[in-house]
Amino acid sequence: MKGAQLLVRALEQEGVDVVFGYPGGAIMPVYDALLDSPIRHILARHEQGAALSADGYARASGRTGVCIATSGPGATNLVTGIANAYMDSIPVVAITGQVPTPVLGTDAFQEVDIFGITMPIVKHSFMIRRAEDIPRIISEAFYIAAEGRPGPVLVDLPKDVANAETTVPPIFEMKSPVRRRPDPDQVEEACRLIRQAERPVLYVGGGVIMARAVDAFRKYAFASRIPVVATLKGIGAVPTRHADYLGMLGMHGNLAANKAVQASDLLICVGARFDDRATGRLDGFAPTAKVIHMDADPSEIGKLRHADAGLLGDLRYALESMPTDLSIEPWQAWCAERREEHQWRYDAPGEGVYVPDMLRRLTEADKNLTITCDVGQHQMWVAQHCHFQHPQQHLTSAGLGTMGFGIPAGIGALMADPTARVLTVTGDGSIMMNLQELQTIRRYDLPLKILLVDNASLGMVRQWQELFHEERYHEVHLSDNPDFVVVARSFGIEAFRVTRRDQVDGAIRRLLATEGAILAHVCIDPKTNVWPLVPPGQTNDVMLEGISA
Amino acid sequence: MNHTLKLTIQRVEGALIRALGLIERRGFAVTSINAEADAAAQQMELTIEVRSAGRSADVLARQIEKLFDVRAVTLMPAEEPAVALEESMAC
Ligand SMILES: Cc1ncc(C[n+]2csc(CCOP(=O)(O)OP(=O)(O)O)c2C)c(N)n1
Numbered sequence: 001m002k003g004a005q006l007l008v009r010a011l012e013q014e015g016v017d018v019v020f021g022y023p024g025g026a027i028m029p030v031y032d033a034l035l036d037s038p039i040r041h042i043l044a045r046h047e048q049g050a051a052l053s054a055d056g057y058a059r060a061s062g063r064t065g066v067c068i069a070t071s072g073p074g075a076t077n078l079v080t081g082i083a084n085a086y087m088d089s090i091p092v093v094a095i096t097g098q099v100p101t102p103v104l105g106t107d108a109f110q111e112v113d114i115f116g117i118t119m120p121i122v123k124h125s126f127m128i129r130r131a132e133d134i135p136r137i138i139s140e141a142f143y144i145a146a147e148g149r150p151g152p153v154l155v156d157l158p159k160d161v162a163n164a165e166t167t168v169p170p171i172f173e174m175k176s177p178v179r180r181r182p183d184p185d186q187v188e189e190a191c192r193l194i195r196q197a198e199r200p201v202l203y204v205g206g207g208v209i210m211a212r213a214v215d216a217f218r219k220y221a222f223a224s225r226i227p228v229v230a231t232l233k234g235i236g237a238v239p240t241r242h243a244d245y246l247g248m249l250g251m252h253g254n255l256a257a258n259k260a261v262q263a264s265d266l267l268i269c270v271g272a273r274f275d276d277r278a279t280g281r282l283d284g285f286a287p288t289a290k291v292i293h294m295d296a297d298p299s300e301i302g303k304l305r306h307a308d309a310g311l312l313g314d315l316r317y318a319l320e321s322m323p324t325d326l327s328i329e330p331w332q333a334w335c336a337e338r339r340e341e342h343q344w345r346y347d348a349p350g351e352g353v354y355v356p357d358m359l360r361r362l363t364e365a366d367k368n369l370t371i372t373c374d375v376g377q378h379q380m381w382v383a384q385h386c387h388f389q390h391p392q393q394h395l396t397s398a399g400l401g402t403m404g405f406g407i408p409a410g411i412g413a414l415m416a417d418p419t420a421r422v423l424t425v426t427g428d429g430s431i432m433m434n435l436q437e438l439q440t441i442r443r444y445d446l447p448l449k450i451l452l453v454d455n456a457s458l459g460m461v462r463q464w465q466e467l468f469h470e471e472r473y474h475e476v477h478l479s480d481n482p483d484f485v486v487v488a489r490s491f492g493i494e495a496f497r498v499t500r501r502d503q504v505d506g507a508i509r510r511l512l513a514t515e516g517a518i519l520a521h522v523c524i525d526p527k528t529n530v531w532p533l534v535p536p537g538q539t540n541d542v543m544l545e546g547i548s549a
Numbered sequence: 550m551n552h553t554l555k556l557t558i559q560r561v562e563g564a565l566i567r568a569l570g571l572i573e574r575r576g577f578a579v580t581s582i583n584a585e586a587d588a589a590a591q592q593m594e595l596t597i598e599v600r601s602a603g604r605s606a607d608v609l610a611r612q613i614e615k616l617f618d619v620r621a622v623t624l625m626p627a628e629e630p631a632v633a634l635e636e637s638m639a640c
Pocket of ligand 1: 401
């Protein structure tokens with residue numbers, strides 16, 4: 001058997017049914033071997049699209065995503081996607097072709113040191129030197145990608161190794177991760193802190209989803225009735241309409257969420273990491289709170305904020321050991337008042353489309369909608385206003401903030417579940433980052449719905465220039481955009497335009513009722529801003545509010 | 550603060566650079582390093598002096614421990630003061 005065939009066999013053994021990729025010289029033996037495999041290959045139109053689709057697939061399915069590229073430019077084009085998976089702890093295995101080992105290190109045609117380039121953005125990486133190592137390395141790669149705190153793993157495969165014949169019988173070893181229990185002393189300390197607390201808050205992050213601990217989290221939250229705030233990646237950990245849910249915290253968070261955290265005396269951090277977008281100025285974050293930190297990653301506990309109790313290990317064990325019979329009624333009532341006081345308002349003046357309201361209504365019209373997002377103001381509106389029953393319904397590039405994530409992630413989500421209804425919310429800046437993936441949608445007839453929020457500008461950057469650079473606008477106006485309806489149609493995708501508020505109901509119906517792919521081009525006032533906003537460098541007590549639309 | 554890290558790493562491709570790269574990326578300067586190979590065990594013992602203005606060496610040790618090629622990590626306060634901070638950060 002050839003190395004490339006062994007690789008494909010090893011992928012089959014791991015249960016891989018779809019891979020996203022783009023061929024080229026050094027990876028050709030693998031493409032040859034894939035022809036004889038039941039694994040489905042999805043051709044992206046740019047390797048970044050392949051990597052981000054693998055990421056979206058992993059987020060939506062809970063399984064490890066796989067992307068493949070050739071050496072050199074193919075491999076470097078994966079880099080942003082790998083970094084995206086790294087920052088959001090998404091299990092992805094990226095396989096790159098490499099020049100043959102005899103010429104490695106000689107600046108051969110299409111040689112780049114992708115192993116070196118990606119070192120800071122992978123959980124681990126392998127360079128395969130011998131064909132007989134392939135089964136072991138692939139098995140380790142999948143194990144590492146998914147165990148503990150997940151992340152991307154790079155496997156670099158030189159062409160001569162892919163072509164080498166090996167007679168060593170392959171041993172496919174399957175490893176499954178062990179669930180670790182937190183230290184009993186720390187558990188006891190955490191229980192004591194919770195019993196003592198008068199104003200506890202559950203601060204939930206994406207780790208809850210990665211650890212498959214959503215049920216355990218809900219069980220605890222619902223039984224203890226401790227108010228919940230979520231990070232961008234934690235949204236949906238409890239249904240967004242739940243009475244004890246105060247919303248997203250942080251820079252564009254809900255005022256009720258930020259006020260509760262600032263006033264709390266105990267922060268129970270569950271699978272979150274005190275990211276600066278969530279905490280604002282760190283030394284003023286939840287200034288009077290003690291901290292219980294539950295995480296699967298030992299290096300997160302105490303990284304940015306001292307933990308009074310650190311519960312390292314499987315979140316499910318940690319959560320099920322916490323006390324629920326608390327008497328925190330005054331605090332619950334205070335939080336409920338803040339929640340009431342800071343409800344979102346949808347009565348924006350004017351005739352133009354008010355995107356927050358349109359987004360909210362889309363998720364009300366279809367409660368099972370999965371939304372993949374691009375990056376910018378529209379991403380924050382999704383986080384603030386859409387309703388989700390489950391966190392897997394909201395796929396967003398949180399840690400890296402990758403413009404161009406939306407459409408590839410939508411493709412990945414549809415490959416994970418072809419029956420899912422998936423909507424990509426994108427901006428006129430972001431869509432251009434991976435516009436070529438419209439052809440992938442066409443090629444595989446994927447019924448992706450796309451809501452393009454066009455403010456003829458790089459809205460989020462424009463907003464910052466307005467607020468923090470004295471309106472010195474620079475390179476944020478995109479009034480020279482192409483006609484996006486024509487663009488979509490040229491890819492063979494149905495498209496229509498929405499410019500007025502009275503067209504919104506019809507647009508929602510059309511988006512949801514159309515069987516195939518469709519793009520709604522929604523034109524809005526370029527001066528619309530996202531509110532509220534904690535200015536950079538301030539504590540979360542300082543939330544600017546403005547008039548929307 | 551100065552600290553001494555003792556690492557046992559597996560002698561596989563990238564292991565050394567992965568550990569050193571992580572140390573610098575996480576905001577520590579390497580002020581001295583000593584490596585000894587244990588050929589039989591396919592391992593290498595590293596003694597690394599690091600310093601940082603404000604980062605926690607304890608967190609660094611846990612970040613290093615997570616690397617798959619690292620077999621063991623011990624962290625100790627440095628025995629004697631290493632080079633001055635300005636000097637070490639200049640590298
Ligand atoms: C790849 C990449 N480049 C640059 C940025 C910086 N950035 C963040 S938001 C933004 C504007 C996004 O514009 P658009 O997609 O139109 O969304 P809007 O903010 O207008 O809703 C930019 C340029 C980024 N996040 N990602």
